[in-house]
Structure formats: C-alpha cells, structure tokens
Amino acid sequence: MGYARLRSIHVHPVKALRSLSLREAVVEPWGPAGDRRWMLIDDRGNVVTQRRRPRLALAAAELVPGGGVRLSAPGMTPLTVPVPRAVGTVTTRIFRDEVEARPAEDEATHAWCSALLGADVRLVHLDDPATRRPVDPRYGRPGETVSFADGFPLLLTTTASLDALNSLIARGEHADEGPLPMNRFRPNLVLSGTEAWAEDGWSRIAVGEVVLRVAKPCGRCVVTTIGQDTADRGAEPLHSLGRHRRVDGGLLFGQNLVPLGRGTVRVGDPVRIVA
Numbered sequence: 252m253g254y255a256r257l258r259s260i261h262v263h264p265v266k267a268l269r270s271l272s273l274r275e276a277v278v279e280p281w282g283p284a285g286d287r288r289w290m291l292i293d294d295r296g297n298v299v300t301q302r303r304r305p306r307l308a309l310a311a312a313e314l315v316p317g318g319g320v321r322l323s324a325p326g327m328t329p330l331t332v333p334v335p336r337a338v339g340t341v342t343t344r345i346f347r348d349e350v351e352a353r354p355a356e357d358e359a360t361h362a363w364c365s366a367l368l369g370a371d372v373r374l375v376h377l378d379d380p381a382t383r384r385p386v387d388p389r390y391g392r393p394g395e396t397v398s399f400a401d402g403f404p405l406l407l408t409t410t411a412s413l414d415a416l417n418s419l420i421a422r423g424e425h426a427d428e429g430p431l432p433m434n435r436f437r438p439n440l441v442l443s444g445t446e447a448w449a450e451d452g453w454s455r456i457a458v459g460e461v462v463l464r465v466a467k468p469c470g471r472c473v474v475t476t477i478g479q480d481t482a483d484r485g486a487e488p489l490h491s492l493g494r495h496r497r498v499d500g501g502l503l504f505g506q507n508l509v510p511l512g513r514g515t516v517r518v519g520d521p522v523r524i525v526a
Contacts, residue, residue, distance in 0.1 A: 403507035415447035459520030470501030
C-alpha cells in the first residue's frame with residue numbers, strides 16, 4: 252500500500268438525501284456526528300429511500316446548531332426543522348429493524364416533505380443513538396449501535412477501487428455511463444493512496460486519531476445506479492460489479508466500519524492499517 256490519506260469526509264444529515272462534504276468530523280460510537288440522525292417514513296412507518304424515490308437525490312439537508320436541519324430542493328422554499336422536543340416516539344422500520352424515533356413537530360415540515368415526493372411522508376429524528384438500534388448481531392458486538400444508516404456506523408471507500416471499477420465499466424457494454432463519481436456510493440470516509448481493492452483484506456484501521464473495526468464488505472443496491480445530481484437511473488455500477496465483484500450473492504464495493512472509540516477525523520489525516 253502507498254501513503255494512504257483521508258481524501259474526503261461526507262455525512263448525510265437526512266437519510267437518502269444528498270451528501271454534505273466536511274473538512275473534519277467528530278466520530279461517535281454510532282457514526283459521524285450529524286450523519287443520518289433524520290429520515291423520512293411513509294404512512295406505515297417504513298423508511299423512505301432512493302430505492303423507490305430517486306427524487307430524494309435532488310434534495311439536500313444542511314446541519315444547523317443544536318442538531319436541526321435546513322431542508323432544500325429545486326423549486327421549493329428552504330425550511331429549517333429543529334430537533335423535536337421529548338413528547339413521545341413512533342415506531343419506524345428500517346428494513347428488518349424496528350426503531351423508536353421522534354417525529355418532527357411542525358406540520359409545515361410534514362407538508363414540505365410530502366410535497367417533495369407527492370406522497371404522505373413524515374420526517375423523524377433519532378433522539379438516542381446510544382440505545383435505540385443495535386448493529387446487526389451477526390457482525391456487531393454487544394453494545395455497538397448505529398444511526399439510521401443502512402446497517403453500520405460508517406462506510407469507507409477508496410479512490411483506487413473506484414478507478415479500477417471505472418476501468419471495468421469503460422470496457423463493458425454500458426461504457427457510456429462511466430466514469431462514475433464517488434457520490435454514487437454514498438460513503439462517509441474516502442481514502443486515497445491505497446491499492447485497488449486493498450480494503451478487502453483489512454480488519455482494523457486507524458484514521459487520524461480514530462481506530463475503526465472493519466465489520467464486513469458493503470453489498471451494493473440499486474441506489475448506486477442513480478445519478479446523485481440528476482436522479483436518473485442507469486445500469487452501472489451494478490452490471491460491472493455483478494460480473495467482477497460478486498461474492499456470496501452480494502455485489503461488493505466499500506467496507507462497513509464500527510468505531511472503537513470517539514475522536515475527530517480531518518481531511519488529510521494519515522491512515523494506518525492496524526490488522
């Protein structure tokens with residue numbers, strides 16, 4: 252491996268909305284501060300994502316002091332949403348997990364989010380990430396928790412592996428779709444200076460002052476085929492991952508991480524492979 256560095260940091264204040272790039276971030280046990288503490292649910296309490304609502308890629312959420320978010324989308328007036336007061340929770344479902352969350356209180360928020368998608372959806376907040384949702388016990392350890400992320404506190408990718416994947420796409424039948432940008436994969440941490448696919452062999456790494464356990468490779472879904480600037484859907488990268496990165500039925504790109512302690516990571520931090 253070369254001289255590995257933290258190339259970029261990304262958080263997603265509202266799950267499924269576009270990412271926000273940061274110069275530094277505090278890493279908490281359940282993920283980067285401000286990452287996926289909010290999400291949209293439908294009228295049955297199920298999480299709403301780009302899998303069925305690709306238009307979410309066009310909406311953004313900025314972090315505001317105190318944990319709230321400022322929502323914006325093309326053609327809509329921005330709206331600031333504060334953290335809900337402690338007035339009860341609703342049961343939400345993120346795939347196989349049931350998680351208690353606090354609904355945004357202002358009816359204007361409900362109206363804004365529903366207008367965004369043309370459907371009855373509500374915004375909810377994860378008030379207590381330390382206790383609400385354990386990491387998948389097949390890959391987690393006792394006491395490990397996660398935010399509204401798909402399954403793990405952080406997702407790591409590398410620029411070398413993206414370059415390798417784009418080379419595969421360029422030689423395939425959907426070459427016109429490439430090269431793909433990294434935002435298709437919605438990572439938290441992006442590393443440079445590694446060899447392509449080197450992350451497949453890691454089990455523990457240190458990024459600056461934070462040590463992280465590599466829990467499992469990330470199996471990719473249809474969200475990676477959605478342009479994060481256009482909301483248009485294509486065939487890549489799933490077509491090429493299916494041909495070259497299929498393992499036990501999963502199409503792999505990136506690694507899921509669990510922090511082993513708190514700390515701050517900064518763009519440019521050195522990366523050390525512990526094991």
